[in-house]
Amino acid sequence: MKILIIGSGGREHAIAWKLSQNPKVEKIYTAAGNAGIDLLEKGECINLKTVDEILEFAAEKSIDLTIVGSEELLVEGIVDKFTEKNLKIFGPDKYAAQLEGSKVFSKDFMKKYGVKTAEYMTFSDSSKALEYLGKVEFPVVVKASGLAAGKGVIIAQNKEEAEKAVNEIMVEMRFDSAGNEVVIEEFLEGYEASVLSFTDSETILTMVSAKDHKKIGENETGLNTGGMGAICPNPYMTEDVEEAFRKEILEPTLKGIKAEKMDFAGIIFFGVMITKKGVYLLEYNMRLGDPETQAVLPLLKTDLLDIIDSCMNKELNKITLEWKKGFSCCVVASSGGYPGDYKKGYEISFNEKDGLVFLAGVTEKNGKFLTSGGRVLSTVGLGDTLEEARKNAYNILENINFAGKYCRKDIGKIPV
Template sequence: MKVLIIGSGGREHALAWKVSKSPKVSKVLAIPGNPGIGRLGECINIPITDIKKIADFAESENIDLTIVGPEAPLVAGIVDEFEKRGLKIFGPSKEAARLEGSKVFSKEMMKEFGVPTADFKVFDNPDEAKEYIKEKGAPIVVKADGLAAGKGVTVAQTVEEAIEAIDRIMVNKIFGEAGNRVVVEECLKGEEASYLVISDGERYIPLAPAQDHKAVFDKDKGPNTGGMGAYSPAPVLSPEIEKEVQKKVIEPMIKGMKERGTPFKGILYAGIMITDDGIKTLEFNVRFGDPEAQVILRRLKNDFVDICFDTINGTLPENLNWDERTAICVVLASKGYPGKYEKGKEITGIDEAEKIDDVVVFHAGTAIKDGKLVTNGGRVLNVTAMGKDVKEAIKNVYNAVDKIHFDGMHFRKDIGAKALKRIKE
């Protein structure tokens, strides 16, 4: 069986790694892939939003299954194009992917289906948005409606900061058309967690809970990033909270999407804030989180290819099998990320790191230049490790990190600390 992975980051390397372990798979291909994926299979350089060209390639190569990593091709309608041609693909339709593609649509669906979320108002006029902000005061959250590569949300601590965000998004159009509308919503306080399920449009099975670390510096300081590390399981999601998320968030959304004629198939990812007033939904994503995928897939014992086909065919199993151990991921980033950073720094030590038991290094922003592996992005590598508990997993992952080097390498030194604290409490 030939399996095609769409995307080029650490999440996609983790998907390729997991798929390559299936006895059913004879060849792994990726569009466009990265040097890490290239060690597992073949990388093809086609833009990920050139949907027709990707579908032509899948047809000509007799691809048996396509798995989409990032949100952009899903929002652009890659699943609809593949299904029209009778090609098997794992992911939601264009209409269902609007849950991530449009913050306005997502909030409206939450309201319609009774999913708990922050109070909000939608604006297409910057002056009206600013007046509302002045009236409400700070802290307050401003979100660009469309896709903004994870950078479209501003948690403003002052009214001035919120007004600046409106100017950046709606007036200066730093995200282009994605900033035609904004959502302005109340600022929630609490601890954030990621809850992911796989849905076949009618039923769902939960994935192992994970916790992401968005801020670039230790102790959650500094600007938000695409994610600086993750671990699974996540003690913040107790069995009681997990049941509450399923009942109040996941089930109403899957039922509501089906009833409106746009069933959700694929990964439904709810960003949850656990507040003193109960759980609230921050947002929905329509694909694996990155770096949550890296720890979830390390713990998953099932054949992921089987799960993909079960999702497509509407035959999901009752549950999945999980490694009881803890998985942890530390992101190695370029100096300056999430702002400006340099590329082309030589990377050494990956082979040494992977000699440590249960360590796998996923490539996120790497390239081959003059025969050497070099940095080619803000998030460069995802170092993952397993351990019998959180403490051992932390020790293993940072031992591996110590073996790797590139100029300006930056990483958080406290990934997993929140879990340790909760266990001690």
């Protein structure tokens, strides 16, 4: 089989690494990929950017399966174009991708089908949004409706901060067209969990839960990032929480997918909040998360390609996911200054045999690895306990160096 993966982060490196373990896989192309994927025996990066370029390549090379990591291309409708050409692709079509691409669409979907979520209001007029802030209790959550690379969510502690958030999103257009609409939402206090799942639109099969560490600073302080680390399984995802999640979030979501005739094979990522009042859905993502994927896939015993094939063939109900015992911890190393301004082009010293390392913002030039992005790479440690997994992840990272290297030191330190 020849497989094409679309994306360039640590997530795509992890997907390629996992798929390469299947003997049926002959070649894994990645657009645009990164230097880590080129290290894989079956991996090759290709410089394709537009949907039309990717589509033409898939047809020319007779690609057997395409997997989409990029949320932007899903929202743009890449799955629809592949389907029109009878090319197999794993991901939601343009309509279903709105569950991630538009927070207004997704919140209205949750409300319509009884998915437990925070109270909210949506606005396309900034003056009406600002007026509404005079009627809410604080803190409150202000969200850009469209895609904002994981950074368009602002928790405002008071009216002044909320007004600033609305102006940044809707007036200054800090997140471009993602700010055409805004969601103002009830603040929920608790612990977050990431529940990644496979679906064929008839069945949803959940993976082991994960916990993302979103802020740049330790103890969840500072600016939002794409994610600075993740652990798996999430210690807050108890049996009671899992049961509530299934009844109040997963089952009504599947009901809604069927009612809306969303027909696709792909991923649903449930971002949930575990509170004293129950389990609430914060958001849907319609592709594997980063860095959760790097933490989850090393624990998956069931062959990933077999799972995807069962989704494509509407046979997901015949699959049982098997998992390794123990824990995983993924720690992200970023460029100094991220998520703000940062410099690129610093040489990275590391030995790929030191442990599980997934590259992201890394390019190769004249035999040297150079930084080329904000989140540079991630290391993954496994262990019988969470503490052992943490220790192993940080030990691997100690042997990797580049100018300005930054990582949080508290990934996986869970408060009781």
